[in-house]
Amino acid sequence: MKPVEIAKGIYDVGVNDWNIQDFHGYSTPLGTSYNAFLIVDEKVALVDTVKKPFTDQLIANIQQVIDPQKIDYMISNHTEMDHSGSLARVMHRIGADKPVYCSKMGHKNLSLHFSQPLNYQPVGDGQELKLGRRTLAFLETRMLHWPDSMFTYIKEDEILLSSDAFGQHYAGFEKFDDVVGDAIMPHAKKYFANILLPYAPLILKLVDKVTQMGLPLRMICPDHGILWRTEPGKIIEAYVRWSKQQPKRKAVVVYDTMWHSTERMADAVAAGLYAEGVAVRPMYLRKWHRSDVLTEVLDAKAVVVGSPTLNNGLFPTVSDFLTYMKGLKPQGKIGAAFGSYGWSGEAPKLVAKELAAMQFEVMDPVRHQYVPDTPALEESYAFGRAIGRRICDEVAD
């Protein structure tokens, strides 16, 4: 990628990772980008780096704008290695003793990533750094989504460099919202559902804080994907909506199956939900990635989980999914479980127990021995309808 001048004297010198398909367990069919920002003023600052294998590309991009040794300040908004992986080599290239500005937690966490001592300059919330004509202001955003996370705001240009917040896993030459259009929103939603959801209450607090500060925002530039230059308010509004987790009349039926029996139950449960006016799509866990399922869970009211019983326990993919969902802490859901079994049939109850531990309102599970016949499928259908009625009672049309 060539550097993209996003405003006069401010460049995205990041890189595209076209072929990454699995980003620490999150499926990324369109790859991702690691955005890094070079601000050329009387003093020159580089905000974030890229994943380690892309270091040469980052340095080549910087060189197209300026001699890397002219960089005066390194700023690390986030310690995670897709943004810090190149830090040691970049420092070697620009001057190992140059200051590295980061949050207090960033100082602690970067030190736990890199053994060589760097000239860390921890900054507090609201602290500023003058570059010449421009002023950078640092905004701590702890746990959005790591303890070290912070934003860097370029005051005169009204540009927010927002680290991972507002990002999307998307690699493309198209670098702006107006170029890529609404097609980017599902990727932003998936990012939110899989990375930021556990911290939804903090996001609402942060949006309130930024609103009260009255920061004008001309552009929001995350560290992944496209930059929001046309309607930065749109992604903030979406974050508020997603953070509030107001559900639709929607359910997710997610299952695995060994001999198609739990699958047939899943289809019947989904048909029952649909009959009550609930949007639903059965998702088979060996075809749908857990991160795609979670994206659907975000605005669903009910999560209905089907598991065969394997050796007295849950089917492994179902355990995987439940563990993943538990960590992301979705709020305000109805939970339900079902499944076919051979002889012991523990799985639906075990699923229900897990869902209850996630503070879901859990309905009594339905199970069937071996292959579901017509009455059994009718029972599954009725189960779907009962869940559907409960959704419609709780969610306005």
Add this chain to the structure above:
Amino acid sequence: MDRYVCTICGYVYDPEQGDPDNGVAAGTKFEDLPDDWECPVCGAAKSEFEKEE
């Protein structure tokens, strides 16, 4: 003595251990931590903690 959990990151404050890295001696009750004490993992304020069930 009650243990308290950070609702933001899951860190558990154990009064028997204290938080010696940040000058809190072992045996210090959660209630006796200074108001400006922060979660040593994520930096959350004391008010973000809840008593462990």
